[in-house]
Amino acid sequence: MATPALRIAEDGRHDAPALPPGRDILAGLPAGSVWQAGRVAQYPQAVHPTGFSALDGELPGGGWPAGALIELLLERPGVGELSMLLPMLGRTPPDRWIVWLAPPLQPYAPALARAGVPLARLLVVRPERPQTLLWATRQAAVSGSCAAVLAWMPRIDNTGLRRLQLAAEESDSPLFLFRPDTVAGQASPAPLRLALAARGDLLEVRLLKRRGPPASHPILLDVRAADAGPCDSGTLADASLRSR
């Protein structure tokens, strides 16, 4: 798991030993208030490690940001998008839900159980109307009782996206929004946008948008390795978040 070169503790002190003059003033400011070019932004809130060190290294803060809308753009289900999230879902703390809203296909319980996802805390919500779907997504996000919210919305307008982003900011859990990859060119208020595609056995992740310098090259992840059994990193008890 990659650790950023400079780590800023919560009380504002830095633990890097020697810094050039001026830098320590910057480093002494509260985390997230000043962004320096060339450095990937740090999130003020906690982040959830993705379970893939290559991806952690490219994401601001080193994992899925809690309290943010994360857009995942893919052409069709089945490219490996769920496998990418399995390590995080497997670390769901007790008394928290994982909510799946309007999944396009049927989530298959035996495979999920085998990957370590706690089925007892997985809620599948299938609203009938798009407005209800948006409402349910917002409620799940702001309730504060979800470890992760996964919503599939083929059609959502900018107002809806903005609402979801605001709802996600109120919460302490990531809100994953799955959308078709045709919207990659459109603007979005989501602070993190990823385009996913299958490349052979690997999953190609392109970071379309992140807080920090634009990512130059796509990341290839071997997400299927996690399919073979329960994820290696961390047991259920090890549900603590890495917080900056």
Add this chain to the structure above:
Amino acid sequence: MFWLAIHLPAWPLQVFTRGLQAPPPLAVVAPPPRGTILAVTPTAEAAGVRCGQRSASALALLPELQLKTRDPARETEALAEIAAWAERFSPRLSLSPPDAVMLEISSCLRLFGGASRIEQALRAGLTEMGFDVRTGCAPTPLAARWFARAGLSAAALSEPIADKDSDAPCPSDAPAPGPAADGTPEPEWMRWLDPLPIELLGDDGSCDAPTLALLAGLGLRTLGEARRLPAAGLARRQAQSVGRTLARARGELADPRPWFAPPSRFDHGLVLPVPTHHADALLFAARRLFASLAGWLQARHAAVDLCTLVLEHASLPHTTLELVFGAPSHEEARFTLIARERLAATQLTAEVSGLRLRADRLVHAQAGSEDLFGAPAARADATLLLARLQARLGDKGVYRLSARADHRPEAAWLACEAGCGPLHPDSRAARRAHADAAPTVAAEGLRPLWLLPEPKPVAAARLTLLGEAERIETGWWDGRPVGRDYYLARDEHQALCWVFHTLDAPGHWFVHGFFG
């Protein structure tokens, strides 16, 4: 003893206008043979409608006036509702029909920090429930009632009354000797009795109308003047009740009161003055009932996990909504939240003219123990989210998944009802379910994360098969046999999918799932 009286001014009217911010012109009339007006709303009064008028003359003054016949049953019920709610302050209370509730609070003064604190809390709570109340305190029930009627609260009287006189000899248990008898100066609260108007004597039927007419004929205006009348003279004029009533009020004569026995189930209603079908208006009215339910539960240290809200229609059968709260709760906010979702998702057949709330299955409330490190609040939230989603989307819209021990892929999972609460990961049922599922899962090959609802036919030319076949041939015993060879395959979009061909027709390929 120290008594706090809750007086409800214009009570026959209040049961109809309960919870309205701006009541429409409305008057309550006596039952048919007389038909005179008993109480009117301010808007009607502004138009000239007065108590004591005939209903016909009132209608002539204000044609849009709504007339309601007095409903004593509803008044009694609402009085009991107030008493049940007020049990949170004192276990000893007494109904004083037609329009007052008495609380004996001497034992709770220290807990709540004085009589005026209790009064404030009572007023705030009852206002929230939609009632207009006046309160008064005194060492005897009758005096407390008179103070409440006259609008003299403990704050208006001097505050020490609550503290000094609560330790005074209990007048209604053992009649104390009159203050004049042993020469001590009479307490301050008794002096406050004297200037009260003489009409209060007839307040709860202790003095009849001829007696009051007699006193009025004598030119008496206040209770103090009546007290100074010679007892022998009153007795000769058949008016001994005056002396007795005053003695009861001053604590010189015992005044026993029957204690209120609280109902074992909650069943209260309110009537909407204007029938409506707006969810917001209904919710606003229902909040009165939820506040009352919350108080009733709190007095019992109990909680409910479901209750019934009945929407009463004038001519059609009533609509009944089951409110499921997900977890035992006694919080008004949670009741309101779930009711809002249910009302938003309900199609009403007609306008609603009344509401009724019933709760009878009580659960012992878990005393919320605060954890030093953890946050027990989060646990409560988890059930709240599920209850909200279920209330809005119905049981079909929210479900959970469980694995079954079956080799047929489509039979190896089950959508189970999300249930009322979260299946705790440590619960025995969850562990058993996990233990059941584990062996079969371990024995099988790879399984996809996405399953198609129905296997979809696909052309063999588009697939690149990977690996070896996994044969699943089972299910002959329940009429849905399968005989299939499953393969991993890659389709033309590079997606990894799970395909099979049946053993009967080897050339026909189907996609059954995707490795998402």
